[in-house]
Amino acid sequence: MSIIMSETISIWVTTTLRQPWILSKIAAPKAQLSTLPSEPVIASKKPLKVDLVGGKRYSWCTCGHSKKQPFCDGAHKTKAEGLVPLRFVPEQDSTAWLCGCKYTNNPPYCDGTHKQDFIKSAQIPEQTNS
Template sequence: MAEEQPTIAKKAPYTVQVEGGKNYFWCACGRSETQPFCDGSHKGTEFTPVKYTAEKSEWLWFCGCKQTGTPPLCDGSHKNLK
């Protein structure tokens, strides 16, 4: 069986101000209505959310295209999308 591909939620990162010590669950499937975070829409797929614990309060760029090699953060992969 072929590996399921994520839905591209956005061809750009989501800029999020995170709070130090707080856990965030990044949507890996691209189906969530609460991008870039999980709302449970992955149920029934092979995707699971990626837990991210913020080390400090700061602005971060969470991947929107779901193609990043460094989940959950953007690595610029969206620049290679057609």
């Protein structure tokens, strides 16, 4: 029993630390803490297939506001306070499916989270140039 509780707590802590905005999906807070980062917007309800070059540094958009999805264009600086891009360097040339919904538990890669109801039923905000 304690092993199961320990693993459950470990998964919760890991998920919460990596994606603190997920708390708003599983619990209705009575007050919004000003220290929580902005919640990402869903850029796409499907993953985006990209060809990656081994050894090259990429910045995966975590806020969903970038117009260069799935990569960062700096939009987080004005539209998503507290969120920063995830930088990663693939070891070798590869083709990958990067998350477009921004709620993956294995960033920057799609893990199938986009198939969950809260993504499928979400409205995608209209992209503007402002």
